[in-house]
Amino acid sequence: MKIPVLEKMMFSEPSIWVTATTVVTLISMVCLCFTELIGNHLQYSKFTNNNKPSAKQGIKLSSKTGMLILYTPAFIAGAVSFFVFPGGDLRFFLLKFAVTFHFFKRDLEVLFVHKYSGGMILGSIIFITLFYISAAASLIIVQYLSLGLPDPSIDTKYIGLILFILGISGNFYHHNLLSKLRNSNEKEYKIPRGGLFDLVICPHYLFEIIIFIGISFISQTSFAFACTFGDSMYLIVRSYATRKWYVNKFEDFPKDVKCVIPYIF
Template sequence: MEIAVLSKFMFDEPSVWVTVATVMTLLSTVYLGFAEIIGSHLQYSKFTNSSAKQAVAAGTKVSSRTGMLMLYTPAFVAGVVSFFVFPGGGVRFFLLKVVVTFHFFKRDFEVLFVHKYSGNMGLGSTILISIFYFYVATSLIVVHYMSLGLPEPPIDLKYVGVIMFTVGIIGNFYHHNLLAKLRTDKEKEYKIPRGGLFNLVICPHYSFEILIFYGFAFISQTPLAFACALGDSCYLIARSYQTRNWYVNKFEDFPASIKRLIPYVF
């Protein structure tokens, strides 16, 4: 019964290898979320060197600007190249290539012109996240290309996905901009974010990033795209849980009413 319902929303898997990749994608991202919960953080942002053990494990470091460019640029390049390697394919496929490419272009743009930086990033975590984002960009596009000859899902969600992506990209950029305005270029200290949805949740930029990934999923409607969205959600939920804990421990005046991702709920 559940499979019949899902078939109305998703393409069939084009091969058993894609099915394996879908399952592994979901399991690996859920594992990263579990690692965040138990305190084994990826070494970036405020969790760089979050413990003495992780400081040793992090090893070589790169500047945050360089590290973040390493995170997103390969995925952006993959998106650009996809227009030449996989031309055509219809409206849905074109929209998917556009949103994937634009998302990672926007992230590089923010790295260069929006974000303020307070430290370094562990090179190991940087490489791991970069590989993951490159994998997401390429697999979303390649798997959808492999699905082009299959029957379309009876329920078409691609334009709903475009709306979700647009809201997500605007909300994410807006709140990244608010974070950047918290301090000058010379300031390195963290502050409690204010403005926008920061008055209600500590990670609204994560909330909108989750919306972006579900935008990918609704546009593509492949099982792998939904696995990426669900896995990204699990990781960011865990990261937001630890982020709020970090703020509570660092700032005695942190408002108890501020949640993690969903206003008034979580």
């Protein structure tokens, strides 16, 4: 079933490879969401231990090292794309910039903002790293393949840029609030306060979703929209698990604080 509005917002498929990649990405993200929903979490942040015997967890790295491994290859892929694909139109430049800056910002936060209390399991590090670098590279390659195709009749790249800036700013602001919850030598988790933390437990996820919506509106390819849909579903499921974790850990957790969407979920 074709949806006219969506057809007007997206480039036509440049190749069968792009169509296949889009379908595989959607299926993979649906499977990942399902595993998170049933409690088989990716092993990072507060879910690193996940109540599993330590002998079965695998190799564990520090969170700082793990996070740098997650984001740096995708950042490098974005930066290299400016030299590998130097031409293109304004949309292509904005897409390359958005992808590169997003992961560059994440590296800066790992180095100078975040505070850590645990570690990361190597298996999860490898999985997430491969996903990030493949998504970053594929977003750029698909956009490159779409150069020369007729532009969508509804142009959303400037709306996408505004959403991207809003998402980046809100995400950084709430990451900074999280970092101020405890001193460098403290390891215990606390209930976040301030900003949208008074309404949802994962506002940083909400703004990350806005980041990817912005990227998909800049790109206007089916692959970008597929990545945004999959990433959004994963973050929504992850936020549900995060709220459940806080409710179980803190008896005084505010019951009116939602997961990721204020007043709704």
